[in-house]
Amino acid sequence: MKNRVFGVIAFLLLTALFVMPTSVTTVAKAEQSVYLGGMPIGIGLAENGLIVTGFVDVITDEGAVCPARGTEILTGDLITEINGSFVKNATDFASILQKSEGDVTLTVKRGENEYKIALTPATDSLTGLKRIGLTLKNGINGVGTMTFILPETLKFGALGHGIVDADTGKPFVCDSGSVYQCRIDGFKRPEKGKAGELNGKFLDKGSPIGKITRCNAFGVYGTVEKGVTKGLKFIPVASRKEIKPGAAEIYSTIHGETPEKYDIEIVKAATQRKMQEKSMLIRVTDEKLLKETGGILQGMSGSPIVQNGKLIGAVTHVLVNDSTLGYGLYVDWMLENAA
Known part of the structure; x- marks a missing residue:
């Protein structure tokens, strides 16, 4: 069955809802490494109730x-x-x-x-x-992108932004759900004033590959089964203090189940001492991605951002009036939520 995407939700729609600073000041450990995501996942929230x-x-x-x-x-x-x-x-x-x-x-x-x-x-x-x-x-189903998996605990972080219930218009927060294997079957390109989106399909709704234990304004978190990490790239993590404006890459899936690397530019890296959204302003520069999709699509949220060979964050939002531009969340904040 086809499922709606959790987006990279349009920035103009979520600004007022999800700017939620906290007193957290933790930064990523200097030597920490994780399994790199980029693959699509099916997300089922509040399945028991x-x-x-x-x-x-x-x-x-x-x-x-x-x-x-x-x-x-x-x-x-x-x-x-x-x-x-x-x-x-x-x-x-x-x-x-x-x-x-x-x-x-x-x-x-x-x-x-x-x-x-x-x-x-x-x-x-x-x-x-x-x-x-x-x-x-019944619960909410959708498609998003895995950002990382921790090697020892198999805890994961995905999406990097909150989820708004389409029926209530409210942010949805919960502590239960499941993660499923997913395939991208196509996408819709952006139109004037409207973001494009990936079309995803759950491959086996009866066999989850992980459990969700947290869904909040900074993404979806939980644990996956051991086999999920097979074949994934192992990559070091950079703290937000190491991030500089300039060239970077995202790993995302716009066809099938396997992520590809695409070039982007970090236009601005915000100074954030507390957990907040809009950590980075990014621009898609990859000619192949621009030709195919026009830029960032809903469903790409959670796509890992890598700079100088290190994971630095995840794509979270797209600007509806310019799909080549979007925002990202520092991996520091996602690691804090996954802990």
Whole structure:
């Protein structure tokens, strides 16, 4: 099946959402080395639960009511249990709800926090079924790019930016999900005012190659199976203090499953003492990539940036009005999140 890309999301769309400085000052270890990514990955988030996408009224004999409205539930929340029973899909949820008597208690996750919320279902006058006034969906699927894998722990970093739920318009933060093998089958070139995008396909949704343990404003992180590193290049890491404006390369996949190297220029490297986005302004200079794609595409986010033979960061954003320009995140910040 085809899946939407997690992008390099257009810079103009995410500036206000994801500038999240912290007090972290750690820099990459001088002698640290990692497995270099660049290959596409399928990402499945919040697979064990249901995401709240909205509120709806229930038509009862007494009129229209919405049991969930006015509670602590928010759009973007993840419902993992109802009355202490785990829910993996809407069928599970509906079955438990219909068998319940009186109030029901939902276990709701919001980022790293968990809440127990009780409410009284309403009875739909047309169907006679119990409703709680929520629209729900299964987890989020998409395609992105692996940045690196740590050799000893097999922890990985990917994407380098946050994910916005297309249905709620909100940043999505979670601590569970899966990584899948993926193939790029084609792409759409950018159009005026609209970024281009890769078209990716999960190769085997039933066999994940890794687990996601963190998804936040700085990317997706977790662990992969040992076999994933087979054949990958081993490369040293540079701290942000070593990065200079000038020539560099990105490793990305625009056909199939194997990454290629493309030339870029680091236009500006920001001085960042705290964890922030927009670490580097980059420009694509590779004639082959420019001819094929016009520059940076959604789905290339997470593509490793290498300078002087060392991993320095990942592609994260594209400018919608000029797809040859984009932003990157320092690898320091991604290593901190992967730790």
